[in-house]
Amino acid sequence: MLAGGSARRLGGVDKPGVRVGGRPLLDRVLAACAGADVTVVVAEPRATAHPVEWVREEPPGGGPVAALDAGLRHTTAPYVIVLSADLPFLDEKTVRSLLDALTGPADSEGPGAMPRAHQGVSAGVSTPPSAYRRGSETTPTAPSEPRHIPESHAAASPSPSPSLGATPAPSPSTPRSAPLGTGRPDGVVLTDPDGRDQPLVAVYRADALRRALAALGAAHGGLGGLPLRRLVAGLELLRISDPVASFDCDTWDDIAAARARIREHGHVLDEWISAVKDELGIDLDVDTGVLLDLARDAAHGVARPAAPLTTFLVGYAAGRAGGGPEAVAEASRKAAALALRWADEDNTGKGAPDAGQNTPDANKGTPPASGLTSTSTPASPSAPASPSAPASPSAPASPSAPLTDPDAG
Numbered sequence: 091m092l093a094g095g096s097a098r099r100l101g102g103v104d105k106p107g108v109r110v111g112g113r114p115l116l117d118r119v120l121a122a123c124a125g126a127d128v129t130v131v132v133a134e135p136r137a138t139a140h141p142v143e144w145v146r147e148e149p150p151g152g153g154p155v156a157a158l159d160a161g162l163r164h165t166t167a168p169y170v171i172v173l174s175a176d177l178p179f180l181d182e183k184t185v186r187s188l189l190d191a192l193t194g195p196a197d198s199e200g201p202g203a204m205p206r207a208h209q210g211v212s213a214g215v216s217t218p219p220s221a222y223r224r225g226s227e228t229t230p231t232a233p234s235e236p237r238h239i240p241e242s243h244a245a246a247s248p249s250p251s252p253s254l255g256a257t258p259a260p261s262p263s264t265p266r267s268a269p270l271g272t273g274r275p276d277g278v279v280l281t282d283p284d285g286r287d288q289p290l291v292a293v294y295r296a297d298a299l300r301r302a303l304a305a306l307g308a309a310h311g312g313l314g315g316l317p318l319r320r321l322v323a324g325l326e327l328l329r330i331s332d333p334v335a336s337f338d339c340d341t342w343d344d345i346a347a348a349r350a351r352i353r354e355h356g357h358v359l360d361e362w363i364s365a366v367k368d369e370l371g372i373d374l375d376v377d378t379g380v381l382l383d384l385a386r387d388a389a390h391g392v393a394r395p396a397a398p399l400t401t402f403l404v405g406y407a408a409g410r411a412g413g414g415p416e417a418v419a420e421a422s423r424k425a426a427a428l429a430l431r432w433a434d435e436d437n438t439g440k441g442a443p444d445a446g447q448n449t450p451d452a453n454k455g456t457p458p459a460s461g462l463t464s465t466s467t468p469a470s471p472s473a474p475a476s477p478s479a480p481a482s483p484s485a486p487a488s489p490s491a492p493l494t495d496p497d498a499g
Contacts, residue, residue, distance in 0.1 A: 100342060106133070106175040108345060111352045112365045113139070115176050115339065121368060122180040123171050130164045132157040133175075139368045152314035154290070155321050159303050159313050167296060169193065174290035176339045178348040179239075184280075184335040188293040191278045191328055239337055239351050276325040283333040289322045291336050298325060376418045384426045391433030400425055 100108070106116035116131075117139040123129060124140055135144040145164055147157040162170065169192065171185060277294035279287050302321050307313050339345050352361040359378065367373065384404065385397040392400075404425050408417040 100340075100345075105339070107136070108339070110178045110339070110345065110348045111361045113368055115178060117368055119173050119175050119177050119180055121364065122177075122182050122185050123173065124373065125182060125186075126171060127167065128165060130161045132161045139371070149314060153316060154318045155303070155306065155316040156313040158299070158318075158321070159307075162296065162299060162303070165296065170294055170296050170299065172290055172292050172294060174338060177291060177335065177337070178339060178352075179337055180291065180335045184332060185293075188278045188280070188330065191330060192275065192293050192295070239334065239347055274326075275328045277322075278328040278330060279322075280336040281329050281331045282336045283331075285331070287322070287327070287329065288336045288338075289318050292327075294325070374413065374415065374418075376415050380419060380422045380426075384422050384429070387426050387429040387433075391429045391436070396429075400429070 107114045109115075110118065116136075120129065120138060120140040120142065129140065129142045130145060131138075131142045132145050132147055134146070143164055145160050147153075147160040149156075158172065169189065171188070173180065173185075275295075276298035277292050279289055279292035281287055299321075302324055303313065305324075306316060306321055310316060337344075337348070339348055351357060363378065381401055381404070385401055388400040389397040404418065404421040407421040408414075411417040411421065
């Protein structure tokens with residue numbers, strides 16, 4: 091991961107450390123490639139939520155091409171993920187879709203699975219090569235309108251996925267490529283809403299990158315200061331449009347837009363859960379709907395404070411049972427059943443029969459006094475009914491006391 095750069099449009103702030111949704115941008119990107127065997131970050135070392143290897147380009151500050159070359163020297167894998175450190179909405183699903191589009195069925199070990207030999211180079215440049223993306227950082231730019239973040243991913247998982255030897259028609263929702271000479275692309279890149287390539291949100295064949303780096307270094311006497319577009323210009327690439335995952339944060343307006351989006355109703359729970367998992371150092375996919383239903387049952391059937399306490403205890407029980415989604419589901423099922431039984435008892439106390447208690451039909455052999463039954467505690471044998479209050483045959487039965495048919499049985 092290339093996590094250097096000067097971040098001039100952010101006033102020189104440490105951009106990978108800027109928080110969005112309570113997490114540094116760097117940690118958000120690292121979470122998206124957590125399934126990689128090895129993740130290399132090209133930058134000065136810092137604390138991260140995921141284990142990484144740290145390297146520096148030569149010379150330090152030599153630019154994205156030199157940084158990519160430094161990272162590539164620390165992996166022997168056939169495929170490398172190249173990412174910038176300013177992608178707040180990149181997720182693991184998108185990374186896997188890039189891998190699947192490049193590796194194809196022959197190289198993949200299962201639907202959505204990362205190849206076992208894969209090692210991730212998470213290439214994050216804190217101020218990406220803007221000449222390639224949205225203007226030049228070396229040239230002052232006039233203030234622009236805040237960028238809009240689309241509501242959903244346009245094509246995080248391209249469907250249908252074309253064969254690697256084909257050249258699909260350009261479309262914002264399917265992979266597209268330049269004419270391929272070998273039928274074997276060198277990489278797959280995301281494009282932004284304007285259709286521009288994002289070479290720092292991509293997966294490449296390591297051998298293709300090494301050949302391009304060697305040729306570029308020989309032609310220019312080194313790699314320092316070279317723009318990334320020169321490196322990728324000669325590569326044969328597939329392209330996938332994903333305006334959400336490709337959204338990067340170059341300005342404070344971008345940061346503000348990202349922070350606002352994750353607090354929208356449709357995103358806030360997923361964002362919060364991801365942030366908590368990162369903070370606690372856990373990687374567990376659970377059915378949040380089951381836990382929310384449990385919290386609702388505990389709050390309504392027991393008491394409102396029971397909701398967070400119950401979900402905590404479910405998590406603790408699942409951890410003692412070995413963890414995993416199955417353990418969480420089983421503990422949730424048991425706690426939800428208990429909450430329903432608890433609520434049933436409360437309803438029974440208010441006049442509704444409990445499924446576990448005897449009904450009047452079950453006690454036909456015991457005639458009730460005065461032709462009525464009562465759900466209240468029976469009077470003691472030593473305390474006869476008061477003669478001043480005889481049961482009136484014409485008095486209607488209390489609605490809360492079920493009648494017993496005198497002819498029954």
